Amino acid sequence: MKKFIYLFLAVAAFAAASCQEKMVSGAKGTLAFTLEYDGNDYIDISTKAVDFNLSSMAVVIRDAGDTEVASYPDASAMPAEIQLAPGQYTVKAYTSGVAEAAFDSPSFSGEKEFTITEGEVTTVELSCGLDNVKVSVNLDKSFTDAIKDYSVTVTAVNYDKSLVFTSQYIEEGKAAYFAVSPLKVNVVGKRISNDEPVDIVTDIEDVNPRDHFILNISVKEVPSTEGSGTIKISIDESTNDRNVDITVPAEPVEPVGAAPEITFSCPDDVTFTDAEAQSAVVDVTIKAENGIENLYVKIESQTLLGLLGGLGLGDVVASGNWDIANVSDPELAEFLGGLGLYNAEDPIKGKTEHTFSIGLFMSFMFASPDPYPFAIRVVDSKGQETSKTLTVHRVAE
Structure with a gap:
């Protein structure tokens, strides 16, 4: 339901004998009024309705010739009665001093025509709606x-x-x-x-x-x-x-391209005899269209890890878990270089394709009922990663 400011004008017109003797028109009327505010949802401030201040409203009354016959810049200060001659009038009420842009400053206005008729009482209801x-x-x-x-x-x-x-x-x-x-x-x-x-x-x-x-x-x-x-x-x-x-x-999602690929030159699970191991080709090829960021080679065979620990090298080498794309330890660089896994002159990081061999590990792998797993994991520059495990079995013949 719409809610408005209401201006109630109770208009009483009567013949005044004393005025008839002095005025050509022979009659006047009395305008009695009240101006009220019926709280509305247009002026919420910080989610709380505020009491409307009548002093912010101005009221103007004009006759049929658009001549101002009464005006009140402060509606709360309007007199209780106004004498008007019979005839047609327009009353306008509006918020005075309104800025063109302001917080919590609604502006209201409304106008209506009314008639003063001798000997009759006229009630005028003026609804003032938001005009900004x-x-x-x-x-x-x-x-x-x-x-x-x-x-x-x-x-x-x-x-x-x-x-x-x-x-x-x-x-x-x-x-x-x-x-x-x-x-x-x-x-x-x-x-x-x-x-x-x-x-x-x-x-x-x-x-x-x-x-x-x-x-x-x-x-x-x-x-x-x-x-x-x-x-x-x-x-x-x-x-x-x-x-x-x-x-x-939403934040644009940059295309990340395909995830890295890992391929082996032999089956993922392969068996070599002692004779075959001497000439076995075990290559690992990495393809990463976004460039290689990390390339991890992890030895998961406890037998091989034990052999590495017995070489008397540092913990970095003995860990058996190396990022061969980011080698900073000199001892590890020398060790991996000897196995063909690292070459400082040919950096792996940033490459879109790289092949390395674990064939030289064959000399450390003896015939055993336990397999020799190598876990390979590659991460590209977009954070995409791929993992794959090559499992080597060694048998005597």
Whole structure:
């Protein structure tokens, strides 16, 4: 149900004998009035309705010739009675001293014609509705989860007047009021993930008095990450509430390409006799279109780890778990170089394809009922990784 400010004018017209003797018209009327405010939902401040101050309203009465016959800049100071000659009049009430853009400053106005008739009482009800434009901001969780240091600036284009909704104002539920004009909305901030600036502009062209624009701002995937976002307006004609959906494009997802590949020159699970082991070719080929970031070779055979520990080398070598794309330990570099797994002159990191051999490990692997697993794991520059295990069995004949 719509709620308004009501100006009740009780008009009594009567023949005044003393006036008839002195006036050509021969009659006057008395205008008795009250001005009341019936609390409404247009002037919520920080989600709490405020008492309307009658002193902010001005009242003007004009006759049929548009001549001002009475005016009151402070409606609360109007006299109890006003004498008027019979005839046609217009009464107008309006909020005085309203800014073209201000927070929590609604403006109301209304006017109506009435007639003073000799010997009759006329009651005039004047409804004063909002005559400027209300704007409020509603942030979706998708926005606050993704954007920081944000603010929303709304500009009345025809007057070049702007108001800034800070995060505090939005949280407090402040409403902004503008003189009727096309509006420009500018949402700025930074993405939490990477500090990338966000700057979205939305124009609202169809603006009328008493419109309430609710700016619903969210982050969503949109077909294009260029441009100023999207806007959708739905109108509830009974209240003039108008939802404006402003979409901030989600952070673009950069294509990461294919995950790395690991292939072996032999079956994943292979058996060699002592004779075959002497000439066995056991190559590992890595392909990573985004470039190799890490390339781990891990010996999972306790037998081989025991042999490594007995070489008297440092813990880095004895661990049997090496990132051969990032070798900084000199002793490890020398050891891996001797096995053909590392060459300082041919860095592995950044390559899109690399092949190495574990064939030289055959001299450390004796016939045994226990297998010799080698776990290979590669990570590319986009963080994608692939793992694969080569299991070697050794038998006497």
